[in-house]
Amino acid sequence: xxxxIQSILIGGLLAAVIGVFIAVASEVSxxxxxxxxxxxxxxxxxxxxxxxxxxxxxxxxxxxxxxxxLTLTGGQGVGVGVLAGLVYAVGILILSYVLxxxxxLPSPExxxxxxxxxxxxDAPGAxxxxxxxxxxxxxxxxxxxxxxxxxxxxxxxxxxxxxFKRGADDEMSE
Amino acid sequence: xxxxxxWLGWIGAWLLxxxxxxxxxxxxxxxxxLRYVLMEAFHIFCHQIPERSPHVNGVQLAVCDRCxxxxxGLCSGPLMALFYWKWIARHARxxxxxxxxxxxxxxxxxxVGVLSxxxxxxxxxxxxxxxxxxxxxxxxxxxxxxxx
Numbered sequence: 001x002x003x004x005i006q007s008i009l010i011g012g013l014l015a016a017v018i019g020v021f022i023a024v025a026s027e028v029s030x031x032x033x034x035x036x037x038x039x040x041x042x043x044x045x046x047x048x049x050x051x052x053x054x055x056x057x058x059x060x061x062x063x064x065x066x067x068x069x070l071t072l073t074g075g076q077g078v079g080v081g082v083l084a085g086l087v088y089a090v091g092i093l094i095l096s097y098v099l100x101x102x103x104x105l106p107s108p109e110x111x112x113x114x115x116x117x118x119x120x121x122d123a124p125g126a127x128x129x130x131x132x133x134x135x136x137x138x139x140x141x142x143x144x145x146x147x148x149x150x151x152x153x154x155x156x157x158x159x160x161x162x163x164f165k166r167g168a169d170d171e172m173s174e
Numbered sequence: 175x176x177x178x179x180x181w182l183g184w185i186g187a188w189l190l191x192x193x194x195x196x197x198x199x200x201x202x203x204x205x206x207x208l209r210y211v212l213m214e215a216f217h218i219f220c221h222q223i224p225e226r227s228p229h230v231n232g233v234q235l236a237v238c239d240r241c242x243x244x245x246x247g248l249c250s251g252p253l254m255a256l257f258y259w260k261w262i263a264r265h266a267r268x269x270x271x272x273x274x275x276x277x278x279x280x281x282x283x284x285x286v287g288v289l290s291x292x293x294x295x296x297x298x299x300x301x302x303x304x305x306x307x308x309x310x311x312x313x314x315x316x317x318x319x320x321x322x
Contacts, residue, residue: 023218053219054307074266074314092218111214133207137214144197144215151190152219155248158310162266 002068004060004080011060011080012087012153019052019088020095024104053149056088057081057156062164071165074158081157082150089149093142108137179256183316188252191308195245202233212236226296239293240277243300244307251308255317262313273306 060080061072072080099105106114112134198216201209213222216236227238235242255262262269277299283289 019218026221074310074317078311078314096218111210114210129205129207133211136208136211140211141215144212145218148194148216148219151194154190155307155311158314159270159307161314162310163270165267 001070002064004064004083007060007064007067008080008083009087010063011058011084012056013091014059015052015056015084015088015153015156016091016095018055019092020099022052024099028104053085053088053152054156054159056084056149057153057158058160058163059156060084060153061157061160065160065164065166068166070167072161074161077157077159077161078154079157081154081160083153084157085150085153086146088153089146092149093145108134108141111137178317179259180316184252184256184312187255187308187312187315188249191248191252191311195242195249198236198242198245199230201235202230209233226293228293228297239296240281240300243297243302244304246297247301247304247306248308248311249304250301251305251310252312252316254305255309255312258309259313259317262309263317266310266313269306270310273303277303 057077057080060083061077064080065072096105100107116130197212201212204212213234213236216222220237220241222234222236222238224234226240228235228242237245280291280295280299284291
């Protein structure tokens with residue numbers, strides 16, 4: 001069986017670019033603004049945001065089956081999807097850091113200040129909550145992003161294996 | 175032909191599919207700072223518009239109605255796969271298409287202004303897609319066909 005690495009990288013990185021593009025477009029256009037929820041642009045981004053994360057596995061499986069003219073089983077699709085999802089998560093984290101650097105997305109420190117401004121730390125004894133929140137913003141979000149990326153990639157891979165069939169199917173054809 | 179279920183794979187698939195709906199449902203029961211962190215973490219995957227998101231005890235969950243429907247569906251998919259594994263194997267492509275059509279119609283009609291969708295329609299159409307996707311994941315991770 002041919003190597004899947006190229007397809008995994010293409011799927012993961014392309015999905016990361018799509019995901020970041022949607023996030024930035026949604027932010028810049030104001031579509032993610034609660035007051036703008038009825039705009040057509042807002043409604044477009046409502047579905048795209050949910051689906052973008054799944055595209056890593058889908059693109060990876062589509063590329064692999066298309067390039068090699070073969071069909072992946074559901075299990076193989078899941079495997080390709082997991083790895084593509086991991087690449088997606090790493091890609092989206094790197095791209096996010098770049099966009100934070102150029103000011104298109106808020107930094108963890110800005111997010112922390114926003115939480116502080118909301119009055120969330122006004123209760124007595126909130127110092128511990130502050131330090132936990134600061135740690136979660138720095139480390140928790142990348143970890144949660146990676147977990148979501150892998151699970152969504154896995155789902156995309158399973159869907160891709162069911163949808164993109166080329167050539168013989170060893171396991172699922174009847 | 176019979177199917178052999180890898181129960182470890184099935185439980186793994188179900189646990190993986192359950193992680194996200196449980197995580198996004200935590201917001202009403204955690205402290206306010208952690209709630210902000212959770213909302214921030216899911217922001218890149220969902221718009222989280224308050225008017226279009228489910229609330230529990232007045233607290234918004236971390237994703238919108240449609241995403242919540244998808245996630246609950248994903249969690250239910252492995253259960254469906256147990257009973258309909260043969261059907262999933264035979265009609266996987268058709269199931270995906272059939273499950274995504276209502277979702278796209280509900281979403282598309284909202285854009286063109288033909289029909290405004292409701293929280294229920296968003297949840298149900300998301301759930302339909304999610305249950306099929308979850309079923310495919312469980313099928314891929316746990317079912318092995320073998321000839322008799």
